[in-house]
Amino acid sequence: xxxxxxxxxxxxxxxxxxxxxxxxxxxxxxxxxxxxxxxxxxxxxxxxxxxxxxxxxxxxxxxxxxxxxxxxxxxxxxxxxxxxxxxxxxxxxxxxxxxxxxxxxxxxxxxxxxxxxxxxxxxxxxxxxxxxxxxxxxxxxxxxxxxxxxxxxxxxxxxxxxxxxxxxxxxxxxxxxxxxxxxxxxxxxxxxxxxxxxxxxxxxxxxxxxxxxxxxxxxxxxxxxxxxxxxxxxxxxxxxxxxxxxxxxxxxxxxxxxxxxxxxxxxxxxxxxxxxxxxxxxxxxxxxxxxxxxxxxxxxxxxxxxxxxxxxxxxxxxxxxxxxxxxxxxxxxxxxxxxxxxxxxxxxxxxxxxxxxxxxxxxxxxxxxxxxxxxxxxxxxxxxxxxxxxxxxxxxxxxxxxxxxxxxxxxxxxxxxxxxxxxxxxxxxxxxxxxxxxxxxxxxxxxxxxxxxxxxxxxxxxxxxxxxxxxxxxxxxxxxxxxxxxxxxxxxxxxxxxxxxxxxxxxxxxxxxxxxxxxxxxxxxxxxxxxxxxxxxxxxxxxxxxxxxxxxxxxxxxxxxxxxxxxxxxxxxxxxxxxxxxxxxxxxxxxxxxxxxxxxxxxxxxxxxxxxxxxxxxxxxxxxxxxxxxxxxxxxxxxxxxxxxxxxxxxxxxxxxxxxxxxxxxxxxxxxxxxxxxxxxxxxxxxxxxxxxxxxxxxxxxxxxxxxxxxxxxxxxxxxxxxxxxxxxxxxxxxxxxxxxxxxxxxxxxxxxxxxxxxxxxxxxxxxxxxxxxxxxxxxxxxxxxxxxxxxxxxxxxxxxxxxxxxxxxxxxxxxxxxxxxxxxxxxxxxxxxxxxxxxxxxxxxxxxxxxxxxxxxxxxxxxxxxxxxxxxxxxxxxxxxxxxxxx
Amino acid sequence: xxxxxxxxxxxxxxxxxxxxxxxxxxxxxxxxxxxxxxxxxxxxxxxxxxxxxxxxxxxxxxxxxxxxxxxxxxxxxxxxxxx
Numbered sequence: 001x002x003x004x005x006x007x008x009x010x011x012x013x014x015x016x017x018x019x020x021x022x023x024x025x026x027x028x029x030x031x032x033x034x035x036x037x038x039x040x041x042x043x044x045x046x047x048x049x050x051x052x053x054x055x056x057x058x059x060x061x062x063x064x065x066x067x068x069x070x071x072x073x074x075x076x077x078x079x080x081x082x083x084x085x086x087x088x089x090x091x092x093x094x095x096x097x098x099x100x101x102x103x104x105x106x107x108x109x110x111x112x113x114x115x116x117x118x119x120x121x122x123x124x125x126x127x128x129x130x131x132x133x134x135x136x137x138x139x140x141x142x143x144x145x146x147x148x149x150x151x152x153x154x155x156x157x158x159x160x161x162x163x164x165x166x167x168x169x170x171x172x173x174x175x176x177x178x179x180x181x182x183x184x185x186x187x188x189x190x191x192x193x194x195x196x197x198x199x200x201x202x203x204x205x206x207x208x209x210x211x212x213x214x215x216x217x218x219x220x221x222x223x224x225x226x227x228x229x230x231x232x233x234x235x236x237x238x239x240x241x242x243x244x245x246x247x248x249x250x251x252x253x254x255x256x257x258x259x260x261x262x263x264x265x266x267x268x269x270x271x272x273x274x275x276x277x278x279x280x281x282x283x284x285x286x287x288x289x290x291x292x293x294x295x296x297x298x299x300x301x302x303x304x305x306x307x308x309x310x311x312x313x314x315x316x317x318x319x320x321x322x323x324x325x326x327x328x329x330x331x332x333x334x335x336x337x338x339x340x341x342x343x344x345x346x347x348x349x350x351x352x353x354x355x356x357x358x359x360x361x362x363x364x365x366x367x368x369x370x371x372x373x374x375x376x377x378x379x380x381x382x383x384x385x386x387x388x389x390x391x392x393x394x395x396x397x398x399x400x401x402x403x404x405x406x407x408x409x410x411x412x413x414x415x416x417x418x419x420x421x422x423x424x425x426x427x428x429x430x431x432x433x434x435x436x437x438x439x440x441x442x443x444x445x446x447x448x449x450x451x452x453x454x455x456x457x458x459x460x461x462x463x464x465x466x467x468x469x470x471x472x473x474x475x476x477x478x479x480x481x482x483x484x485x486x487x488x489x490x491x492x493x494x495x496x497x498x499x500x501x502x503x504x505x506x507x508x509x510x511x512x513x514x515x516x517x518x519x520x521x522x523x524x525x526x527x528x529x530x531x532x533x534x535x536x537x538x539x540x541x542x543x544x545x546x547x548x549x550x551x552x553x554x555x556x557x558x559x560x561x562x563x564x565x566x567x568x569x570x571x572x573x574x575x576x577x578x579x580x581x582x583x584x585x586x587x588x589x590x591x592x593x594x595x596x597x598x599x600x601x602x603x604x605x606x607x608x609x610x611x612x613x614x615x616x617x618x619x620x621x622x623x624x625x626x627x628x629x630x631x632x633x634x635x636x637x638x639x640x641x642x643x644x645x646x647x648x649x650x651x652x653x654x655x656x657x658x659x660x661x662x663x664x665x666x667x668x669x670x671x672x673x674x675x676x677x678x679x680x681x682x683x684x685x686x687x688x689x690x691x692x693x694x695x696x697x698x699x700x701x702x703x704x705x706x707x708x709x710x711x712x713x714x715x716x717x718x719x720x721x722x723x724x725x726x727x728x729x730x731x732x733x734x735x736x737x738x739x740x741x742x743x744x745x746x747x748x749x750x751x752x753x754x755x756x757x758x759x760x761x762x763x764x765x766x767x768x769x770x771x772x773x774x775x776x777x778x779x780x781x782x783x784x785x786x787x788x789x790x791x792x793x794x795x796x797x798x799x800x801x802x803x804x805x806x807x808x809x810x811x812x813x814x815x816x817x818x819x820x821x822x823x824x825x826x827x828x829x830x831x832x833x834x835x836x837x838x839x840x841x842x843x844x845x846x847x848x849x850x851x852x853x854x855x856x857x858x859x860x861x862x863x864x865x866x867x868x869x870x871x872x873x874x875x876x877x878x879x880x881x882x883x884x885x886x887x888x
Numbered sequence: 889x890x891x892x893x894x895x896x897x898x899x900x901x902x903x904x905x906x907x908x909x910x911x912x913x914x915x916x917x918x919x920x921x922x923x924x925x926x927x928x929x930x931x932x933x934x935x936x937x938x939x940x941x942x943x944x945x946x947x948x949x950x951x952x953x954x955x956x957x958x959x960x961x962x963x964x965x966x967x968x969x970x971x
Binding site for chain 2: 151152162
């Protein structure tokens with residue numbers, strides 16, 4: 001293939017002429033391959049069944065106790081969902097009646113999917129809620145319905161809805177006006193004294209979205225224990241017995257909660273049985289004996305789990321999948337992670353394999369089918385959220401490794417097969433994270449390396465030690481001790497989440513299985529654009545893109561670096577303050593109007609306490625966070641100003657202001673159509689700004705083990721992680737820092753002028769939180785590691801390091817060993833997370849120009865793997881631009 | 889005219905296409921009924937449904953409804969007489 005190495009950032013020698021493919025190639029089972037092909041041809045599709053019935057029932061129950069009304073509405077939605085079972089499936093059930101089905105939830109927010117001329121939409125635009133949508137690019141290929149055509153209407157550039165359903169979608173949406181969580185929350189958030197400042201913050205895209213209602217659950221770890229142990233009828237019995245104990249006694253909300261859980265479970269039972277009925281219909285139509293038998297078995301299995309606990313591994317897998325989808329159907333959720341699934345299911349699998357009921361081949365086939373089902377999950381939300389934050393991803397993170405309750409290593413044979421199927425059946429979901437601990441066996445770690453080398457971007461490697469330290473720092477006041485800290489897992493793409501050990505009793509033997517034990521970490525201040533805050537400091541509170549004043553004048557003359565840094569801290573604190581308050585109000589509206597029932601029922605200790613997640617029913621409740629975006633772009637900018645303006649006095653700040661406004665004499669990214677710095681084109685004024693731009697680019701850059709800039713990074717991290725504790729969540733718990741960019745560095749970069757580090761207007765920010773800016777890490781990976789670990793990662797919920805390595809560098813057994821040693825070195829330095837794209841960047845360029853040939857190409861973005869063709873151009877350009885390591 | 893989306897053997901893949909549960913062939917939602925087709929329970933085939941305007945109507949003269957909603961699991965569904 002042709003060499004197109006220009007405009008690619010390399011560390012080390014340039015690669016050979018031939019574009020190199022990834023090393024390991026395994027193929028999925030014929031069944032999984034067929035299912036994946038069906039998936040590749042399917043478009044994201046929306047239907048109105050669930051929201052119609054939910055709304056209809058809600059309206060019938062005006063005046064009822066809210067949690068009962070919610071339960072009845074969920075029940076109506078579940079029991080009216082049309083079942084769809086696709087040929088060859090071993091696991092049934094899905095969110096809606098399409099392969100990639102989803103539906104709007106207007107009870108959360110109704111405005112964003114209204115036609116753009118509609119009054120509701122205009123009102124949302126005015127308040128800044130949709131500004132991020134305007135600057136987001138979605139992938140043009142894959143399953144996205146980017147344009148309306150024929151009888152299909154495109155919503156948010158991703159979801160298709162049949163024209164026959166559009167009128168009812170609008171009618172149902174309008175029924176929620178002034179009643180949705182969004183609208184109620186908005187009514188009361190305006191009572192926060194600094195509310196007008198919040199609106200300006202949203203319009204300037206200093207903050208990406210309102211997390212309190214947009215994605216009110218997610219970035220957390222589900223817990224499958226109760227259905228696995230008791231079955232649905234068993235949970236209903238627990239609730240009935242509890243109702244008898246609490247009826248008429250104080251804390252009456254417990255009575256309504258138990259009643260609501262029973263009602264909701266009746267809806268889920270009906271939903272499962274409708275699927276069983278459909279399986280029987282398909283069996284009756286089927287001529288081919290094997291398929292007929294599979295449909296019959298499926299019907300029997302579904303009937304069984306609609307009442308009783310699973311009898312075997314296949315039942316258990318169907319059960320966990322059913323409840324996973326059930327939670328996703330109660331709210332707009334991204335990042336509902338299955339957690340340490342291989343350890344949860346191991347007792348069932350081990351019993352089956354020892355008893356000769358299943359073999360490894362059948363296990364792999366089932367796990368591959370599970371990968372396809374998880375990949376089918378779509379989340380219906382606005383373009384700014386689906387594209388700008390999520391890149392169409394749903395972040396179902398499956399974790400492997402870590403430690404058991406007793407502190408011994410937890411990896412098992414089933415997890416080896418989970419890694420194997422991650423290679424043989426590459427799909428974005430579930431993504432994998434390996435909880436690295438020094439106690440894990442070498443064979444397991446090498447299998448992890450084999451999987452990472454395969455190039456799908458997983459497993460990510462995360463430090464068990466750092467995570468446990470973070471958890472003990474932040475949850476000790478809620479009673480967490482070392483033993484329980486070991487039950488942690490990743491929720492969403494990279495959110496360290498607390499867990500609990502639950503006693504699964506199989507045949508009289510207790511197996512301690514881990515599961516999530518806290519509500520969403522998807523709620524808080526999400527995301528704050530650090531470079532945009534710095535921009536407003538430089539321009540004394542004004543967003544120069546729009547000319548709007550965002551913050552009052554800071555009053556500093558900015559004559560010293562300390563003043564600049566103080567100005568940054570002041571504005572950042574103002575933003576966090578007002579966004580925390582408005583978010584708390586939004587989420588309070590959510591817990592009152594639309595409380596979680598399915599997820600609450602699953603999470604310890606909601607059933608024991610008789611309280612849902614919004615009433616602090618969970619064991620741990622310190623989950624709100626402040627998320628940052630553009631860490632390294634901020635630090636490189638501060639370093640450039642410190643050096644060029646304050647230390648060496650090469651330019652004054654006014655000269656920088658002019659250069660920023662003139663984009664250093666370049667066309668903007670929007671004008672060039674590329675969002676990568678290396679592709680930008682100078683304009684006729686470039687010569688005026690050549691010197692200041694050169695000096696800005698040459699200023700010290702993070703990622704090179706340079707104490708000048710690393711000291712600024714450390715100063716930022718220590719201040720940021722500490723200051724978040726000054727703010728209180730809705731549950732009166734301190735917030736903490738969360739440092740992942742997901743995809744926000746694309747749209748947030750798009751609205752930000754040139755920055756003092758030499759980055760140009762509209763181009764993406766640095767990704768992750770401790771990644772180097774593309775092309776600026778020139779001293780090799782170990783220098784990057786030294787910079788990244790210049791602060792203590794356990795102060796934050798996470799840190800994120802993304803690296804790109806050419807496939808030839810890690811080739812063969814020797815390459816694998818070298819690769820493992822590299823990861824070990826980072827973990828031993830105190831790094832929390834590192835993930836890799838093992839790819840030749842020239843292949844990505846080819847895929848960008850000829851996407852149809854690369855439908856199945858997967859890349860790692862920031863905490864998630866996604867099909868290349870479903871990524872927006874902003875993120876595609878950024879992934880291409882990342883430094884490609886040609887030697888380690 | 890009845891189309892594949894009105895048939896109980898239509899398996900939707902997405903808003904553009906589906907599969908026939910009998911033949912397992914790719915079909916389009918707007919393809920005409922074949923000789924094996926059987927009507928699916930939908931609001932517009934229900935005697936409780938009253939059309940009001942394009943793609944919208946009422947259920948039992950009270951509640952908002954729409955003609956193409958699947959009513960397989962609706963307890964109040966009653967086939968209109970011409971079925």
